[in-house]
Amino acid sequence: MTAIPESARAVLESNRLAHLVTMNRNGDPQVTIVWVGLDGDEIVSGHLAEHQKVRNIRNDGRVVLSIETDKINEMGLQEYLVVYGTAHITEGGAPELLQDLAHTYLGPDVKFPPMDKPPAGFITRIKVDRLGGVGPWAQ
Amino acid sequence: MTAIPESARAVLESNRLAHLVTMNRNGDPQVTIVWVGLDGDEIVSGHLAEHQKVRNIRNDGRVVLSIETDKINEMGLQEYLVVYGTAHITEGGAPELLQDLAHTYLGPDVKFPPMDKPPAGFITRIKVDRLGGVGPWAQ
Numbered sequence: 001m002t003a004i005p006e007s008a009r010a011v012l013e014s015n016r017l018a019h020l021v022t023m024n025r026n027g028d029p030q031v032t033i034v035w036v037g038l039d040g041d042e043i044v045s046g047h048l049a050e051h052q053k054v055r056n057i058r059n060d061g062r063v064v065l066s067i068e069t070d071k072i073n074e075m076g077l078q079e080y081l082v083v084y085g086t087a088h089i090t091e092g093g094a095p096e097l098l099q100d101l102a103h104t105y106l107g108p109d110v111k112f113p114p115m116d117k118p119p120a121g122f123i124t125r126i127k128v129d130r131l132g133g134v135g136p137w138a139q
Numbered sequence: 140m141t142a143i144p145e146s147a148r149a150v151l152e153s154n155r156l157a158h159l160v161t162m163n164r165n166g167d168p169q170v171t172i173v174w175v176g177l178d179g180d181e182i183v184s185g186h187l188a189e190h191q192k193v194r195n196i197r198n199d200g201r202v203v204l205s206i207e208t209d210k211i212n213e214m215g216l217q218e219y220l221v222v223y224g225t226a227h228i229t230e231g232g233a234p235e236l237l238q239d240l241a242h243t244y245l246g247p248d249v250k251f252p253p254m255d256k257p258p259a260g261f262i263t264r265i266k267v268d269r270l271g272g273v274g275p276w277a278q
Contacts, residue, residue, distance in 0.1 A: 006161060017217065019158040019170070021160055021168045021170060021203070025166070027165070027166055028201060029160045029162070029168045029201070029203050030203075030221075031158070031160060031203045031205045031221050031271070032221070032271075032272075033205065033217070033219045033272070033273075061169060062168070064160070064168050064169075064170045066158045066170045066172065066173065067158060068207075074276070075253070076195075076249070076251070077247055078156065080156075080172045082170050082171070084167075093234075099178045106215055108162065114214070114216070132170070133171075134170075134173070
């Protein structure tokens with residue numbers, strides 16, 4: 001596990017969406033877009049339902065996240081963060097995490113999930129193995 | 140191979156960046172961000188150097204692209220396109236393709252690549268196997 005430098009933490013705590021790669025049982029990659037946040041040195045994401053990505057991570061913890069930033073480098077190209085990590089799933093707590101992330105992603109006054117009694121859901125917790133992409137965090 | 144519906148073609152021809160997943164030799168996914176465009180029913184991307192993604196595709200044609208859109212759906216969430224495809228590499232033509240894509244991604248007057256005699260490079264050509272994500276193209 002790698003500590004996350006401040007430059008990468010800022011991207012992970014921003015309102016930019018994360019493209020999440022998980023591995024299907026046959027070894028093919030699957031991609032969905034998720035909200036992410038930080039809980040100490042773990043990256044967290046919440047899911048109300050037992051999506052394919054949840055089942056995939058239970059079977060194979062390898063994940064990749066990629067996130068665009070608003071910064072343009074000296075070549076005129078947009079910087080971006082890639083996180084190679086190892087994930088596991090915990091049960092419950094998704095509505096509270098999603099509500100917290102909704103304040104970042106949708107706005108300070110948004111109620112999310114919108115329903116009154118959402119299911120407890122699942123949380124993905126990602127430990128960082130290495131960082132890539134284009135930016136000061138790239139190794 | 141799947142024909143690409145008009146809604147997805149519009150995303151692939153927009154100025155939104157594509158997150159490209161390729162497969163390392165050990166079966167791990169690798170992610171970089173690229174410019175993409177359309178050449179008929181193939182998605183194309185240009186590379187001046189023989190990057191890891193180029194070597195990966197030569198070894199294993201499985202790729203995934205994910206692209207955010209500017210459209211917000213009725214849940215308040217951003218629509219996005221995921222392309223599961225099969226890619227191959229052709230040699231040469233990268234500077235011309237990159238210059239063409241730079242007009243979309245950077246602006247109508249930008250010279251890219253910036254150098255005077257860029258290498259001929261490589262082009263990734265992707266045939267679409269299926270579409271995913273959130274939007275009218277999702278299967």
